[in-house]
Amino acid sequence: MKKIVIVGGGTAGWMSALIMARQWNTQGFQIELLESPEVGIIGVGEGSTPALKVFFDLLGIAEAEWMPECNATYKCGISFENWSTRAGYERYFHPFSAALDRQTLPMFMHNVQTRLRGADLYAHPDRFFIASRIARECLAPVAPENFPFDVHYGYHFDAVLLGQFLRKKAIARGVVHRVCHVVQVQQDDAGNIVAVVSDTGDVHAADFFVDCTGFASLLLQKTLQTPFVSYRNNLLNDAAVAMPSDIGEKIPSETVSTALNNGWAWKIPLTNRYGNGYVYSSQFCSADEAEHELRARLGLLDADIPVRHLKMNIGRVREHWVKNCLAVGLSQGFIEPLEATALFLVQQTIAIFAEDFTRGEFTDRYRTEFNQRINGHFDGVRDYIVTHYKTSSRTDTEYWRANTADQQDVSQTMLELYSSWFAGKDLAAEVQRLNISSYYPAPSWYCILAGMGILPKAEQVRKPTAEEARFDLPAMDNFLRRCTLNFSDHRWYLEKLASNFPVYTE
Numbered sequence: 001m002k003k004i005v006i007v008g009g010g011t012a013g014w015m016s017a018l019i020m021a022r023q024w025n026t027q028g029f030q031i032e033l034l035e036s037p038e039v040g041i042i043g044v045g046e047g048s049t050p051a052l053k054v055f056f057d058l059l060g061i062a063e064a065e066w067m068p069e070c071n072a073t074y075k076c077g078i079s080f081e082n083w084s085t086r087a088g089y090e091r092y093f094h095p096f097s098a099a100l101d102r103q104t105l106p107m108f109m110h111n112v113q114t115r116l117r118g119a120d121l122y123a124h125p126d127r128f129f130i131a132s133r134i135a136r137e138c139l140a141p142v143a144p145e146n147f148p149f150d151v152h153y154g155y156h157f158d159a160v161l162l163g164q165f166l167r168k169k170a171i172a173r174g175v176v177h178r179v180c181h182v183v184q185v186q187q188d189d190a191g192n193i194v195a196v197v198s199d200t201g202d203v204h205a206a207d208f209f210v211d212c213t214g215f216a217s218l219l220l221q222k223t224l225q226t227p228f229v230s231y232r233n234n235l236l237n238d239a240a241v242a243m244p245s246d247i248g249e250k251i252p253s254e255t256v257s258t259a260l261n262n263g264w265a266w267k268i269p270l271t272n273r274y275g276n277g278y279v280y281s282s283q284f285c286s287a288d289e290a291e292h293e294l295r296a297r298l299g300l301l302d303a304d305i306p307v308r309h310l311k312m313n314i315g316r317v318r319e320h321w322v323k324n325c326l327a328v329g330l331s332q333g334f335i336e337p338l339e340a341t342a343l344f345l346v347q348q349t350i351a352i353f354a355e356d357f358t359r360g361e362f363t364d365r366y367r368t369e370f371n372q373r374i375n376g377h378f379d380g381v382r383d384y385i386v387t388h389y390k391t392s393s394r395t396d397t398e399y400w401r402a403n404t405a406d407q408q409d410v411s412q413t414m415l416e417l418y419s420s421w422f423a424g425k426d427l428a429a430e431v432q433r434l435n436i437s438s439y440y441p442a443p444s445w446y447c448i449l450a451g452m453g454i455l456p457k458a459e460q461v462r463k464p465t466a467e468e469a470r471f472d473l474p475a476m477d478n479f480l481r482r483c484t485l486n487f488s489d490h491r492w493y494l495e496k497l498a499s500n501f502p503v504y505t506e
């Protein structure tokens with residue numbers, strides 16, 4: 001095993017190249033990346049989970065280096081607006097975790113569980129997490145040295161600039177970059193790929209191939225004929241329209257996801273603009289109608305700002321590693337970007353592959369196990385996304401009625417989890433029992449189910465006992481308020497980072 005060819009120079013291709021170069025360059029591997037001059041990258045996908053920080057830390061790339069180049073901002077979590085019509089629950093925040101959650105999470109979980117058993121206790125998630133306060137106040141979630149309680153965060157970034165940055169880094173780290181359009185894939189008698197051929201006739205032979213060709217999935221689906229497992233019975237959205245808008249003085253440190261007539265809109269703050277998009281179902285609304293609704297919402301009906309229309313193939317391949325080929329990124333599957341999980345899945349795929357391929361001494365010994373693990377990640381993320389729809393109380397359009405109509409396509413795991421919730425069982429224990437905490441941990445499940453207001457209503461609850469009402473929430477508010485004083489204004493912090501002023505992470 002000496003040479004790996006990656007076909008595709010989108011974010012997935014360059015992330016794969018960087019991780020593989022880090023893992024195997026010292027062992028004499030050559031990594032070559034081929035990128036078509038004809039097919040552009042998808043160019044959307046501007047939000048991440050905290051996993052992206054792990055990626056940059058692993059590669060030793062400082063925030064001060066990459067964030068200003070990519071117009072990047074910090075992200076503490078996602079606000080969900082208008083997903084629920086239940087009074088008091090029209091909005092909630094899904095926070096990334098923080099060290100201080102150790103203090104406040106037990107209070108939240110206790111109050112939720114106790115309310116589920118009929119006691120009148122406050123159970124909306126937003127009050128309990130420092131990340132929601134930091135986001136609400138447009139602060140940067142970077143803790144100063146003298147406040148040793150980290151807040152985990154993700155990022156927002158310009159997808160095109162991030163691609164260019166990663167390309168520059170990968171080339172500097174020894175990845176060979178070739179601009180060429182692949183038109184043919186050569187296989188041996190056993191079906192293994194031996195080479196890809198460009199439109200100029202150049203033959204690129206390798207021992208292993210990575211398919212990062214986006215939705216085209218040239219190697220894994222088109223050549224190796226790997227079946228695609230569609231999620232369309234669970235998730236109706238299959239199209240999106242995206243456009244930028246101006247950003248004001250304050251830079252929020254959260255993504256906002258607002259439910260609209262036939263889907264939902266994202267609002268992602270960068271240092272120089274907002275990225276906006278409407279993810280919708282083409283069964284219920286045309287591209288023109290979606291564009292009109294998005295423009296109207298942004299107050300840009302007549303503005304001369306171009307939009308991008310995109311189609312999405314929702315689901316995953318049955319196997320991600322087939323013969324001597326691994327698919328990474330949109331070529332392996334895609335789940336609508338409601339929780340911005342695509343790059344997280346890219347990272348999981350490459351990291352687990354690198355581990356399995358190395359311990360299998362560059363054979364396919366762990367391929368079956370690998371494919372099962374990656375399928376588990378995709379299906380686990382899908383279940384969490386599906387829960388946003390199944391817990392929505394909206395019935396105001398055909399789209400929402402179709403989404404909330406019945407539970408027939410919900411996975412068995414979800415049916416068990418939902419029924420445990422309604423039975424008031426210990427949900428954290430159920431998440432463990434169902435073995436789903438590596439996809440979404442228990443706090444995320446508490447946040448979504450309580451945040452959507454799947455709780456007994458005011459008229460259904462009784463006065464709590466003193467033992468049930470044992471947590472002093474005003475004291476907790478005071479504690480979180482004072483902790484939040486340690487964090488700086490988001491824009492100020494980003495400007496300091498860009499000017500190489502020694503901010504406290506450096």
Ligand SMILES: Cc1cc2nc3c(=O)[nH]c(=O)nc-3n(C[C@H](O)[C@H](O)[C@H](O)COP(=O)(O)OP(=O)(O)OC[C@H]3O[C@@H](n4cnc5c(N)ncnc54)[C@H](O)[C@@H]3O)c2cc1C
Pocket residue numbers: 007008009010011012013034035036037038039040041042043044045046047048159180181182183212213214215216218240277310311312328329330331337340341342343344
């Ligand atoms: C509407 C929408 C919103 C999204 N939002 C998010 C988000 O918030 N967070 C997130 O993490 N992800 C998001 N994503 C997903 C994210 O955009 C992708 O996962 C990410 O950009 C990786 O894409 P990719 O590299 O797999 O594919 P692409 O960017 O499509 O790159 C494909 C590459 O393959 C090359 N190629 C294709 N055919 C050939 C050929 N024949 N020969 C040579 N090269 C070829 C192209 O030149 C290109 O370089 C979103 C996606 C969509 C559609």
